[in-house]
Amino acid sequence: MHGVSGRSDAVLDTAAPASRTMLVLLVAMSGLAPVTLYMLVPALPVLAGDFGRDIAIAQMTVSLYMVGLACSQILMGPLSDRFGRRPVLLAGFCLMIAASLGCLFAATLPQLIAARFFQAVGGATGMVVSRAIIRDLYPRERVGAMISLVIAALMIGQMISPLAGGLLEHAFGWRAIFYAVTAAAILTVCAIAFYLPETRRARDPGSAAGFRADARSLLSSRSFVGYMLCQVLASSLIFTFAGAGPYVVVTQMGRSTVEYGAWFATSGLAYLVGNLCCVRYAPHHALDRLIWFGLALQLAGAVLNLVWGVTGLNQLPSWLFITHMLVMFGNAFVMSNSAAGAISVRPQAAGTASGTMGFLQMGFGSLCSQFAAWLGGHFATPVPLNIAILALSLACASTMLFLVPRRSVMATEALIEQAEEETGLM
Template identity: 30%
Template sequence: MNDHLVQKRLGYALVLGSLAALGPLCTDLYLPALPTLAAELETNTATSQLSLTAGLLGLGAGQLIFGPLSDRFGRMRPLLLSLLLLLAASVGCALATNIDQLIVARLLQGIAGAGGAVLSRAVARDLYSGHDLTKFFALLMLVNGLAPIIAPVLGGGLLTFLSWRGIFGAIATISILLFVLSSVKLHETLPAERRSTGGAVAMIKSVGKLLHERQFMGLCLTQGFIMAGMFAYIGASPFVLQQIYHLSPVTFSLCFALNGMGLVFAAQISSRLAVMWGELMMVKIGLTIAAIASVILVVAGAMHAPLAVLLVPLFFSIINIGIIGPNAGSLAMQSQGRNAGSASALLGVCMFALGATAVPLTGIGGTSALSMGLTICGCFFIAILIFLTLARPTFAKKS
């Protein structure tokens, strides 16, 4: 890596982190407007929430579209295409006259938002390798980790002077700004000679090949189940902390923000420790913290512990994601050069697919601190099992 790229690392992180944040932004920014939206479109709450589900499905499916496309045609063209699609889909959301139109537009918006997420990781892999890639992923998490914290607050603020249609108009404006910023600040990072050849069949085969790579899939699924634990927390914590422990929305937001900042801080520290101890060791440390913290969380939930007792293991359950995420993601992507787009797509699909599965599990039998803890703990221990059986043996063979 040359000095020019070193100097531009923070600038790239800001642009790519903003692109990676498009997914949370599209999902979380309009959440405060859901009741108003449902009333204006004359639909019920459950049907209006299908617009959220459609967006999440799009975020998962879009990974498999833009990742292989970027391996075939380079990074910039699919990236700019995704931003144009995001603009069109956001305008479609703003102009929707019924819930069916909104759901379709939200699906397209999710697909478009996935482009930024998958391509930000692919571009990072093109530019960096080894410890530098881990550091850059940590920088991406610093920028991207703030999005889920800021988006709902920003959405609520926008609603004070905009309608729900105005929020989608704001997303359309953001897509224009990112299109201009990407065109000016980014450049093509995948030369023609390194691109995959062939048509759609070749792109599908590149994804299929990755499914048979034991180390990559071990790390991919490890990260995916760890992130599923985080989705379970995101889905259940509003009910647990506000309805059971009676926190006000403001106090809940502060707790949510504290955990988010802890995750971001852990990512920065782990990226520096990885230089001394290696990414593999950091993944092991993160999984150890995950196991201990989630078991204590289950015990606290089962005993109906006071709020202060519950929040401590919950905090450590969440911040370990900042340790495992950048390091497992870096290890998985380091082995993928030519297929970085497809590899990034599979990482994203695992996160969203497993996360979407984990969220409803917290509601079985009624959402509670115990059901949240059991789901998080279950996701973490599956991640540990996959790491021990799939990923770690491949590293042992290389040593």
């Protein structure tokens, strides 16, 4: 049995023939919030000019948006475990619609910043609940592949969203971006209402202790803590490199911002290809084996980058980014499969697991990005960045080595979990 406590056979029967529809829904739900983040970035200078405020104030439409993404996930995940996936998704995206309308009619920059925060809170519901839905519908060995498939499709949207935002702003003004986001959110709500089955029934108030019990159970599991930290540390590699990259390439290497953008796109391409390969090979290999394969590539790329930095070869963008592509290719295997492991430890608390993981990912990632920007701006060589990437790669591997139990122990935990689920269905 691979299901979740409270999941009916009707859900499986409904979801099976509509796998493509479900995939499109999962991509839309998980992707709307991050795409909305990136769409506004090209318009930030225009925002500052229109409202007569400093660009640093306009930047808060991005920074507080990320805070909203982090805060929402720790809240919406447990709520989806408690009340079901559909009602929480519908409520979250309705909040996003209302906040998007607030952005559309904002008369001052503070009003826009506040509306953007609530836009993120509502939109992040899709990010956290989509992972829980994947775990509801698919067995543990297929979760990593499905997450990779969603990420691969999402990556395409994220890569073109700044261009789409720039084109909308140039042709119709920055408010056109929010017209597009509002329309997309309305379509998503309609799709959820008509096509998404409930994959998790609301808990019986008399039999559920709620978030604290779920959190206590998850945090007492070495498997969950290990997988979660592995995923969080793997994602921090992306935040760290992105935070320092502009300073390293533009300031230290004296290259143009256009050249930096072109080189940075290679990292996204490697990550996309890694996810597609994970989709291809995940059904044929154990989840932990795929994680270790990715960790080996991460470590190899990080070590090579440090070697190039110490020998001085890293002063050329080609050496830095081609090696970093190896890191990002392996990172795709680590992130999707460690996320699958984390939300599979206690399937009936998949929402809580997903929310906790997403909250830590955004929170720790923002700190890494800020620290990396300091490294890039205060040193004349990429070596400090190389050391930071290697340290994070080693820490990521350590979580799997020292925290995640061996297969025999995990098999015993899985049998206990299955027995608990079957008891709950009786």
